[in-house]
Amino acid sequence: MDWKEVLRRRLATPNSGPNRKKSEQELKDEEMDLFTKYYSKWKGGRKNTNEFYKTIPRFYYRLPAEDEVLLQKLREESRAVFLQRKSRELLDNEELQNLWFLLDKHQTPPMIGEEAMINYENFLKVGEKAGPKCKQFFTAKVFAKLLHTDSYGRISIMQFFNYVMRKVWLHQTRIGLSLYDVAGQGYLRESDLENYILELIPTLPQLDGLEKSFYSFYVCTAVRKFFFFLDPLRTGQYLNLDKDHNGMLSKEELSRYGTATMTNVFLDRVFQECLTYDGEMDYKTYLDFVLALENRKEPAALQYIFKLLDIENKGYLNVFSLNYFFRAIQELMKIHGQDPVSFQDVKDEIFDMVKPKDPLKISLQDLINSNQGDTVTTILIDLNGFWTYENREALVANDNENSADLDDT
Structure with missing residues (x-):
């Protein structure tokens, strides 16, 4: 048979010869063979898997144990x-x-x-x-x-x-x-930060006159402020509040904080929720308390106070919880000879200020979003703060009058 006859037969039989069209299964088999070939070559052969893994750089080292x-x-x-x-x-x-x-x-x-x-x-x-x-x-x-x-x-x-x-x-x-990250984990523990600030004190010109006996108070105050806002307060006030000089504050001693007009109901919640020792508050817990009250516009402070106001631990404030705290304000108003204000009016004002997503519930996020969280919390926990809020228009008018008198002089 000459070559012309061979060519004719191949052309007449399209599924045979080198130019025939491959079936789908044949293409898949060929693809798998190629993949296996190159993968085995890259991996170093199926029998050398362990050797291949040894070439991967080590990226994890466990922390040494205490005895190492x-x-x-x-x-x-x-x-x-x-x-x-x-x-x-x-x-x-x-x-x-x-x-x-x-x-x-x-x-x-x-x-x-x-x-x-x-x-x-x-x-x-x-x-x-x-x-x-x-x-x-x-x-x-x-x-x-x-x-x-x-x-x-x-x-x-x-x-x-x-x-x-x-x-x-x-x-x-x-x-x-x-350098003070002793554990080497990329963060500072409270004790690490205390060591850092303690060694930093001698280099701070502002603290030249600070007696060494007060170093521990300063360190504790500074560290507590860092930790409160990230996850010098009035140290003298703490010492003045501590009437029995035992280094701790009882509820009665804490009640004299500020203008001494916080309600007993609120103070009860402070001692229920915060860490205490035999019913008394240590300096660190006191610092958290002060930081929250003096920075009530900050989300961290509002979160602290909100937890105290959320007496049912529901994650929101309702009419019951608002009334629970405001009744104590009404009691103090009676004691000081002031005409009590209707809770209904106060409740409506609070909801108008906050404008919560749910008209019957105020969440922490509602308080933060409203930019009125400091006002709302003040109304509920402090008689002096409530009185200032209630008489805000008269106080503004009085300030304007005083300014005008100064201008005239």
Whole structure:
């Protein structure tokens, strides 16, 4: 058979020969064979799976146990070396002075008053000469961030230099705080922060006159404020409230806080919900209490007070809980010879101020969103605060009159 006959037969039989169309199953089988071939090659062969896994870099190291002293020391030393390296990456005083000199040399006239300016072209030139440590500051993003209304498209040299200084200072502080992270987990425990502030006190000029006997009070106050707002208050007041000088506050002693007009009902809730020792409050618990009352516009403070007002632990305030606290205000008004105010009127005012999503329930988020949380909580827990709210118009008018009298004189 000659080649012409072979060609004719192949053309007459499309499913045979090298050019035939492959079936769907054959294509899948071929694809699987190729995948198996290349996957096995990449993995190093099916029989070498363990060897392959050994080539993956280790990314997790367990924390050493308490009895593994050597491993603990190694971890501490490696963290110290790491932080030292990070510290060396920051600009030192000499490098900052050099940066200021370069910026001043490349300023772009005209000046705005006494303020030197620099355009983007000169900004980049300074970046090239300032050295690798400064590279992160000389970007288009930083320039645009500091660019405001200059008609020549320039930024203030002083503003830029202050920006660099703040960044350097923040990184220095971060590294300094990290040195007190004993566990090396990226956060500070209360005891870690106490150690940091205690060692910081001698370097603070504002505390030159602070007696060492008060160091512990200052440290506790500062640390408590950090922890309250992130997850110096009146230390003397705490000592004055502590009449029996046992270092703790009873409910009766705490009742003299401020203007001594908080209701007993509210104080009962404080001692029910807050951590106490044999029915008395320690200094740390007192600081939380004071921080909440003195910062009632802040979400963290409102959350603290809301928990006390939510007597049924339902996650919202209803008419019952509002009435529960306001009855104590009415009792105090009677004691002080004031005409009691109708709860119905107060309740309507509170709901009008807050405008909750549910017309019968006030949630914590409702209080925060209304920007009236401080007013609402004051009305419910403090007679003096309620009286000030009720007479707000008369007080404003009186202030205006006093201002007018001062102007006349």
